Amino acid sequence: MENKNPKKILLEARNLVKEFPIGKSKGRLQAVHAVTDVSLSLYEGETLALVGESGCGKSTLGRLLIRLLEPTSGQILFDGEDITSLDEAAFSCYRKQMQIIFQDPYASLNPRMSVKKIIGEPLSTHGMKNKKEREARVKALMKEVGIAEEFYNRYPHQFSGGQRQRIGIARAIALNPKLIICDEPVSALDVSIQSQVLNLLKGLQMRYGLTYLFISHDLSVVKFIADRVCVMFLGNICEVGDTEELYQHPLHPYTRFLLNAIPKADPRLRSQDKELLAGELPSPVHPPSGCRFHTRCPYAKGLCRQKVPESRQIGGRQVFCHFPLEG
DSSP, X not given: OOOOOSSOEEEEEEEEEEEEEEEEETTEEEEEEEEEEEEXXXXXXXXXXXXXXXXXXXXXXXXXXXXXXXXXXXXXXXXXXXXXXXXXXXXXXXXXXXXXXXXXXXXXXXXXXXXXXXXXXXXXXXXXXXXXHHHHHHHHHHHHHTOOGGGTTOOGGGSOHHHHHHHHHHHHHTTOOSEEEEESTTTTSOHHXXXXXXXXXXXXXXXXXXXXXXXXXXXXXXXXXXXXXXXXXXXXXXXXXXXXXXXXXXXXXXXXXXXXXXXXXXXXXXXXXOOOOOSOOOOSXXXXXXXXXXXXXXXXXXXXXXXXXXXXXXTTXXXXXXXXXXX
């Protein structure tokens, strides 16, 4: 695919596949097809959102890109270098350039470690052995994310959910990474706290030139924070494009169904008839042939059942559909 974006590509996935073996049935090996033939580019300094229903492979893809999971096949390029099969020693210099913020601020922090140890651990792991230097860095990071310095020796159970997520963010930016995977970082927080954390992420991105892969099922949050959106369904990409264009004019039927499901704040808009998605999500163990969305798509034709749709460019959009909604 020709790169028409003037920005530098920081991370690129090429034909990524991830399958999780689950044993044999009738003598044949069975596997969960979590990610199938995904190719994706992430540009330096942008926020790319991954959206889709639960179980569509968003989190798996995020973990593959920073090698918390190893791909079944495919390539991952970071800053132009193929990092797919590097051993741990060779990969260590890349490891600190990519970090992750987890969904659950209650489970992602070690309850037996104080704030100074949680934030300081990546620093000591990657060479900052001087205790005073590390202490000063930890306190500076706490200030950066809005945690008071006097809480330096406190433990996770002494903080609220929003404060814990701020500690997780401080840990993620401690090594000055280029890329941060944000895996549903606000979904476990109250709505009033969500906006504070999102504004913090935006501020840090502007200050340090961070690149985010923002995984979410909340399309209202995505519209606020993302520059581009990638829509996934059952391990496949459906559509990739600029946020505003994609929200205004979805080209893939699945994208339109997702947008139709967003709750409307204005009561006058709620009465408008919207076509909503029906049917059950197909099994990732036995995914449908052809286009994986065809079993739920009211526009599906014979071709959709037989052939996997190839990528097509419509304007600045990448769409995987035999019959996109351009008309």
